[in-house]
Amino acid sequence: MRPKTPLTGNKRKQVEKLTQGLRGIFVFLFITSGVINVLALTGSFYMLQIYDRALTSGSVPTLLGLSALAIGLYLFQGFFDIIRSQILVRMGARLDSRIAPMAHQVAIDMPRFGFSTAESLERGRDVDTVRAFLGGQGPVALFDLPWVPLYLIFVYMLHPYLGALTFAGAFVLSMLTIATELMTRRLASATHRSGIERNAIADSNARNADILKAMGFAGRAVDRFNRANQDHLELQTRTNDISGTFGAISRVLRMILQSAVLGLGAWLTIQGELSAGAIIAASVASARALAPVDLAIGNWKSFVAARTAFIRLKETVIALAGTVPPMTLPAPAHSLKVEKMTVAAPGSGRVLLSEVSFEIAAGQALGIIGPSGGGKTTLARALTGIWPTLRGSVRLDDAELTQWSDADLGQHVGYLPQDVALLDATIEENISRLEPEVDARAIVDAAQTTGIHEMIVRMPDGYRTALGPQGVSLSAGQRQRIGLARALYRNPFIVVMDEPNSNLDGEGEMALTQAIKAVRARGGIAIVIAHRPSALAAVDTVAVIQNGKMVAFGPKDEILKPSATETFSRPAGATQVGSRITARMSE
Numbered sequence: 001m002r003p004k005t006p007l008t009g010n011k012r013k014q015v016e017k018l019t020q021g022l023r024g025i026f027v028f029l030f031i032t033s034g035v036i037n038v039l040a041l042t043g044s045f046y047m048l049q050i051y052d053r054a055l056t057s058g059s060v061p062t063l064l065g066l067s068a069l070a071i072g073l074y075l076f077q078g079f080f081d082i083i084r085s086q087i088l089v090r091m092g093a094r095l096d097s098r099i100a101p102m103a104h105q106v107a108i109d110m111p112r113f114g115f116s117t118a119e120s121l122e123r124g125r126d127v128d129t130v131r132a133f134l135g136g137q138g139p140v141a142l143f144d145l146p147w148v149p150l151y152l153i154f155v156y157m158l159h160p161y162l163g164a165l166t167f168a169g170a171f172v173l174s175m176l177t178i179a180t181e182l183m184t185r186r187l188a189s190a191t192h193r194s195g196i197e198r199n200a201i202a203d204s205n206a207r208n209a210d211i212l213k214a215m216g217f218a219g220r221a222v223d224r225f226n227r228a229n230q231d232h233l234e235l236q237t238r239t240n241d242i243s244g245t246f247g248a249i250s251r252v253l254r255m256i257l258q259s260a261v262l263g264l265g266a267w268l269t270i271q272g273e274l275s276a277g278a279i280i281a282a283s284v285a286s287a288r289a290l291a292p293v294d295l296a297i298g299n300w301k302s303f304v305a306a307r308t309a310f311i312r313l314k315e316t317v318i319a320l321a322g323t324v325p326p327m328t329l330p331a332p333a334h335s336l337k338v339e340k341m342t343v344a345a346p347g348s349g350r351v352l353l354s355e356v357s358f359e360i361a362a363g364q365a366l367g368i369i370g371p372s373g374g375g376k377t378t379l380a381r382a383l384t385g386i387w388p389t390l391r392g393s394v395r396l397d398d399a400e401l402t403q404w405s406d407a408d409l410g411q412h413v414g415y416l417p418q419d420v421a422l423l424d425a426t427i428e429e430n431i432s433r434l435e436p437e438v439d440a441r442a443i444v445d446a447a448q449t450t451g452i453h454e455m456i457v458r459m460p461d462g463y464r465t466a467l468g469p470q471g472v473s474l475s476a477g478q479r480q481r482i483g484l485a486r487a488l489y490r491n492p493f494i495v496v497m498d499e500p501n502s503n504l505d506g507e508g509e510m511a512l513t514q515a516i517k518a519v520r521a522r523g524g525i526a527i528v529i530a531h532r533p534s535a536l537a538a539v540d541t542v543a544v545i546q547n548g549k550m551v552a553f554g555p556k557d558e559i560l561k562p563s564a565t566e567t568f569s570r571p572a573g574a575t576q577v578g579s580r581i582t583a584r585m586s587e
């Protein structure tokens, strides 16, 4: 997913949107951290002055003056510390509010490009990881790190030996940080992958709860989940072991170093090279110099997680961002043309449909038939723009689908998928496709066309009845008819229905036929994928899709008439399908 070409145009803008305005905040935080670090030298200076001035002179006013000054400076430091932590928390929230909708949009798109649901949902978690890191102690360490040299110089000025010792300590601790990074990097990404695999199993088990219960293999499904969970835990334990061990080593080293600074200071004092105040001052300053390094090691895991999450978000946005935003075109009203269209499976790239060409005019309805796995749903996905074409084109009134933005094209397309899924929302929101300004007339029209208006108004809250886990559960046939109403909402130009009658009773099938006739009568195009002939009552044209190819296309009567197989237009190499189709359709 890493982009191989330089970023241009819209993609660059999309990525820039992620970090827009953050540079200014970073500079401000860097400067604030500088002020905090300079003020943090107060302790060392205070010690130096107390031991070397107040104690030696025995002056109480000097002691009181120095103490008052130190308290004032400490308060200042606290004030800047509060500002810095508040900025970091707000920066996390701001980044979240900017990237969360973008990440969610990308997550919606990901399954179309061959990613699993668990992987798509992971993008939402990535946003949480980045925000949690920015709200924690990790960034404080990162902003303090560049100021470590300030303390090193201070200690060096007290005595070069002490400076060298503190520098050596900071160096060893930094090496430990780098070693932690190198040793956990690969493990961290393996842990992340195993987490996704485990969540994918959990997701699939939850979706198949009925089957697991009815056929009694819930236990085996739990075992499968547990195996994936064990693998994940093992990797997590290894990562935690490494960062925990290095964290402990660094803490011990820091304690040793602090004692070593005191010891060396004492030795230098005995040699007459250092004052007693300088020992304490050096000890306080060296501790402060090493604190950010220690904190950085402690927070390394969350830093790596946040960085990886942010890179992943950035790469997904780059990979899935559209190119130039298209201009708004007039609503299509005349034709649907498919020209030498080849469609490949997203992800694997396997060609599922090749060289399909046909044309349908406004007012026509096309029935698509053919054996299972032949490529009918693939054709529906390409006609609605869900899957991109590999070669060739799909045109509405001569403009390729790619010339419409998703939102614009969506207004002209109605789609009823094979597995109808409704949103966890009200019936009204489902039919109106979450439109903020609800058009009650259009919703009722769509419901009446599919013959479900009466059924809906008899529900507890009518059109405002909530569907989903906490709401009303519908039967498969009811779901299919609400899905059909959603596809017909606001009379889109092209309505694609994938096996729309698979769960319908006789009355539902009659409503479907009426709906197809209504689409034709208003100058729209209806496309119906069907296994049962009853769904084709209102179509005038039929295409046969078999083994990823369109093997027949023509008027319904001719295609479905066994004796007329030679008369319909067929691409070169087409087989005689008429008799076999008629036999299958009438089964």
Ligand SMILES: Nc1ncnc2c1ncn2[C@@H]1O[C@H](COP(=O)(O)OP(=O)(O)OP(=O)(O)O)[C@@H](O)[C@H]1O
Pocket: 345, 346, 348, 352, 370, 371, 372, 373, 374, 375, 376, 377, 378, 379, 418
């Ligand atoms: N997301 C996908 N990724 C890869 N291959 C896919 C995907 N979806 C479908 N296929 C493959 O594409 C081929 C055509 O599938 P498609 O769903 O278009 O058939 P269909 O004619 O609609 O079948 P059915 O009548 O059973 O619904 C099948 O071989 C299937 O395995």
